Amino acid sequence: MALLLGFRHLGRPLLWRDELATWSATTRSLGHLWGLLGNVDAVSGAYYVFLHGWTAVFGDSPVALRTPSVLAVGVAAGLTAALGKRLFGARAGLWAGLLFALVPAVLRYAQEARSYGMVTAAAVLATWQLVRVLDCKPEWSPRRMRLEWLGYAGALVLTGLLHLVALAVLTSHLWLVWTRRRRAWRGLLAATVLALAVLSPLLIAGRAESGRQINWIQRPNLLAFPGMIHDLTFAWPISIALLVLALVACTTRDGLRYLPVPFLPIAAVWIASQGSNSYWVERYLLFTVPLWTVLAGAGAERLVRARWTAPVAVAAVAALAFTGLRAQSSPWSHTGTDWRAAARTISAGYRPGDAMVPERGGASVYMLDLGLDYYLPTRVHPKDLFLAKTAVARDDLMPTECAVPTACLDGAPRIWVVTFGHAHDPLAGLPKSQQAALGAQYSVVKIDHVKGLTIGLLAHV
Known part of the structure; x- marks a missing residue:
């Protein structure tokens, strides 16, 4: 189910800012990629390196970029079912996996070229492996136990490599050990220390870069919890x-015992977000959704004794999810900016020798230049007029522009100016110095509007 939903219309949604950053990073040489990670986005390094090899084989189309996420979410759905089976039985596991696949937010990040689908699979794998160790059989030798704990530590390392915030799942693991097999705390401690030791360079690098990467995230208050409950599914x-299904599961002793499991990581991230950096973003917490649906799957199985009621409950959730699932595969589910239409407009009127000025400045984080670069055909190469140093040359995701725009005008006969929003003046979104430089030598001959963008064509006076 997760794979069917994920691959359906996989290439339809336009790439958004973060996916464009992924494309920019993963299509560089390994040397340039390493240079980038030394300045920014080190916490995404493992994902970028993987996708670098992937795109070298399968290309960089939207479908190719997003396919690893779909596959990872498929794995996560299967692991969710396996975890539900271990905790509550096979049928409850089946409902848990299906419920996970039907969550609109899960489909959203299955169809995104970022690491959230992979880290969700890794976190569920670590949780499943922990429960497996806690349910160890009497005949397991000490060597077998050490190997099992080593496997758990490896799953933790994989989780941290893909997204450090997902290590908050350790709070759930501590609860599982406390409620399921307390004497296993030594193994949990040893595996956790080993995993954190392996991840320590990444933890240090992530801390050093956090001021730039996540300074936009606001510190949550107590009123943020209801919003997060909505955002984790995208649908009230x-x-x-x-x-409701989770509460139904609490009518059993096991259900009540495991009730804190899905919520402890959310609480831990909320507490951590009260410090110098906030991590309160729904996609950072996507890894908690399988834990939630495991409990809901147990509730569906528990609903009443009749065998047909659990499938009916899951079908009811599917019906509620239909609109949300359909919305996730629209062209605008990722972004409200039509890079593709802007690229078509420029391509239709392009002449050799044309230049281009994309809006950067304070809007540079929205990757307008990367959006155009990605969707413009290879035959269309307008010169980026005010570009002083490329992002690749800077080992960064952002380029630098000419400090003195008038010094960078090279007499291009025509210039395409692309800015955000719908404006009557296509220069309005540019810095004042660039407006003055262009206005002195060029006049606007054409203005087009596409979703989220204004495209102006300037000709030399």
Whole structure:
């Protein structure tokens, strides 16, 4: 189910800012990629290196960029079912896996060229492996136990390599050890220390770069919890349905015992976000959704004794999810900026020798230049007029522009100016110095508007 939903219309949504950053990073040489990670986005390094090899084989189309995420979410769905089976039985596991696949937010990040689908699979794998160790058989030798704990530590390392915030799943693991097999705390401690030791260079690098990468995230207050409950599914009906099923699961001793498991990582991230950096973003917490649906799957199985009621409950959730799932595969589910239409407009009127000025400045984080670069055909190469140093040359995701724009005008006969929003003056979104430089030598001959963008064509006076 997760794979069917994920591959359906996989290439339809336009790439958004973070996916464009992924494309920029992973299509560089390994040397340039290493230089980038030394300045920014080190916490995404493992994902970038993997996708670098992937795109070398399968290309950089939207489908190629997003396919690893779809596959990872498929793995996560299967592991969710396996985890549910270990905790509550096979049928409850089946409902848990199906419920996970039907969450609109899961589909959203299955169809995104970022690491969130992979880290969700890694976190569920670590949780499943921990429960496996806690349920160890009497005949397992000490050597076998050490290998099993080593496997758990490896899953933790994989989780941290893909996204450090997902290590908050350790709070759930501590609860599982406390409630399921307390004497296993030594193994949990040893595996955790080993994993953190391996991840320590990344933890240090992530801390050093955090001021730039996540300084935009606001510190949450207590009122942020209801919003997060919605954002983890993208739909209130789904969130409420899963909560109700989770509460139904609490009518059993095991259900009540495991109730804190999905919520402890959320609480841990909220507490951590009260410090110098905030991590309160729904996609950072996507890894908690499988834990939530495992409890909901147990509730679906527990609903009443009749065998047909659990499938009916899951079908009801599917019906509630239909609109949300459909919305996730629209062209605008990722971004409200139509890079593709802007690229078509420029391509249709392009002449050799044309230049281009994309809006950067304070809007540089929205990757307008990368959006155009990605969707412009290879035959169209307008010169980036005010570009002083490329992002690749800077080992960064952002380029630098000419400090004195008038010094960078090279007499291009025509210039395409692309800015955000719908404006009557296509120069309005540019810095004042660039407006003055262009206005002195060029006049606007054409203005086009596409979703989220204004495209102006300037000709030399």
